[in-house]
C-alpha cells in the first residue's frame with residue numbers, strides 16, 4: 001500500500017536583480033565556488049541571496065527545484081540538495097516528486113517509474129521478473145504466501161480449507177475440481193475419483209479407507225481410545241454407514257445441509273447411527289470417527305441444553321485428544337485454529353479444561369445443565 005505524498009516541485013519565481021558590479025569583497029560564486037573577481041550577478045529569492053560569476057551565468061543549468069543556476073549537468077543546487085530526501089531504494093537524492101510508503105520509506109520518481117514489487121508496491125531496482133510475470137522485492141519474495149497447488153505467489157485473496165495445510169490461490173480454487181475429502185483444489189491430472197464421482201486428491205488417496213470393515217475398525221478404535229482415556233462408554237448399538245454424500249443424508253433426515261461434512265451422528269429416539277464418507281484418509285477418519293462417536297456419548301450422557309456449538313466443541317475436544325496422541329500435529333493445529341463454529345466450540349471447551357486444570361471438569365460441565373450466564377440452547381442453535 002502506498003501512501004503517496006508528492007512534493008510539489010514548483011519553480012519559484014526568481015527576483016533576478018542583475019546588479020553588475022566589480023571587485024566585491026570575498027564574494028564566492030554559487031556555481032564554481034571560486035572567489036568572484038570580475039563581473040557577477042546577485043540573485044535573490046525571499047531571504048536567500050546568491051552570487052554567480054559572469055562566466056558561470058552564461059554557462060550553467062538551472063536547479064530543477066528552485067531555478068537558481070547550477071553547474072552544467074547538475075540537477076540540484078547545494079541548498080536544494082541538502083533539503084531533498086534520499087531515496088531508500090537507489091540511495092540518490094530525490095529530484096522533484098517522490099513517494100512515501102506507510103513503512104516510512106521514500107522512493108524517488110525514477111525508482112517508482114521502474115519495476116515495482118507486485119505485493120508491497122516498493123521499487124525493485126535490479127530485480128528480474130519471476131516467470132516473466134510477477135515482480136517481487138526480496139522481502140516479499142521471502143514472506144509471500146504461495147499457493148499449495150500451483151506454487152504461484154499469492155497477492156490479495158486466497159482460500160483456506162479446514163482439513164489441509166497451506167493456502168490456495170483464487171485461480172486454482174476456481175478452475176480445479178475439489179477433493180471430496182479435504183476440499184483442496186486438485187491441480188494434478190488425471191483426477192482420481194471415488195464412487196459417486198467424488199474427486200479425491202493424491203494425498204488423501206494414499207491412506208483412503210474405502211471398505212466397511214476398514215471404517216468399522218476405526219469406529220472400534222475410537223471407542224477403545226475414549227474408554228481407555230476417560231472411561232467413556234456408549235451403551236446403544238451404533239450401526240455405521242459408509243456413504244458418498246453426507247449432505248444427502250442430512251437432507252433426507254430433515255437437517256439443513258451444511259457444506260463440507262465428513263461424518264454425521266444421527267439419532268431417532270433410541271436408534272443411533274453414524275454416517276461417514278467412504279474414502280476418508282486415515283487422519284481425517286481418526287478425527288471424524290471420534291467426533292461422531294462423542295456425539296453418541298453426549299446423546300446418552302450430556303445435558304441437552306448445551307447449544308449446538310458447545311456440543312460440537314466437545315466432540316472436537318475429544319478429537320483433539322486422539323490427534324495429539326497419534327502425533328497428528330498439523331491436524332491438531334488446524335482443528336484448534338478453525339474459524340467456524342467447530343473452532344469456536346473447541347476453544348471454549350478447552351478453556352474449561354485449562355481453567356480447572358483437569359479434563360474431568362469438561363465432563364462435569366457437559367453432563368450438567370449450563371449455569372446461568374453460560375451458553376445455553378436457544379431456538380435455532
Ligand SMILES: [Zn+2]
Pocket residue numbers: 029030031032033034052053054055056057
Ligand atoms: Zn562561477
Ligand SMILES: [Zn+2]
Pocket residue numbers: 063064065066067068076077078079080081
Ligand atoms: Zn535549488
Ligand SMILES: [Zn+2]
Pocket residue numbers: 087088089090091092107108109110111112
Ligand atoms: Zn530512487
Ligand SMILES: [Zn+2]
Pocket residue numbers: 117118119120121122136137138139140141
Ligand atoms: Zn515487496
Ligand SMILES: [Zn+2]
Pocket residue numbers: 147148149150151152168169170171172173
Ligand atoms: Zn494456485
Ligand SMILES: [Zn+2]
Pocket residue numbers: 179180181182183184200201202203204205
Ligand atoms: Zn484431499
Ligand SMILES: [Zn+2]
Pocket residue numbers: 291295312315
Ligand atoms: Zn458434530
